[in-house]
Amino acid sequence: AFDGTWKVDRNDNYDKFMEKMGINVMKRKLAEHDNLKVTIEQEGDKFHIKESSTFRTKDIDFTLGVQFDYTMADGTELSGMWELEGDTLKGKFTRKDNNKVLTTTRAVVGGELVQSYNYEGVDAKRIFKKQ
Numbered sequence: 001a002f003d004g005t006w007k008v009d010r011n012d013n014y015d016k017f018m019e020k021m022g023i024n025v026m027k028r029k030l031a032e033h034d035n036l037k038v039t040i041e042q043e044g045d046k047f048h049i050k051e052s053s054t055f056r057t058k059d060i061d062f063t064l065g066v067q068f069d070y071t072m073a074d075g076t077e078l079s080g081m082w083e084l085e086g087d088t089l090k091g092k093f094t095r096k097d098n099n100k101v102l103t104t105t106r107a108v109v110g111g112e113l114v115q116s117y118n119y120e121g122v123d124a125k126r127i128f129k130k131q
């Protein structure tokens with residue numbers, strides 16, 4: 001269901017979310033228009049992700065339920081895992097610098113990939129269209 005190349009179409013409250021994450025206004029302005037593209041390949045419980053944006057390209061491999069490290073575009077390091085609940089991917093990641101938790105979900109809704117984010121009580125969404 002998640003397989004394919006997904007290009008960000010719109011954001012919801014992403015600026016406020018990034019602000020809560022401690023990202024400065026200059027970087028937030030750039031990140032709002034990062035042209036993020038995520039290619040997802042799932043094989044059983046293994047996922048291969050290719051992330052590409054104006055900031056970088058990056059390959060990520062993870063297995064459901066297995067902890068891995070991820071570095072955000074601004075250098076912030078996270079550690080956590082994805083799990084599948086029904087048709088929804090649920091991620092729980094901890095920032096290595098302050099031990100605070102970022103939760104995120106991915107679900108395909110009406111043909112769009114909806115990724116939600118929560119950090120310290122602030123929710124945001126990024127909505128992707130299939131290419």
Ligand code: MYR
Pocket residue numbers: 017018021023049051060070072078091093102104
């Ligand atoms: C992936 O599945 O794409 C790799 C692992 C993603 C980890 C969680 C994503 C959090 C990214 C937060 C970016 C927000 C910028 C403030």
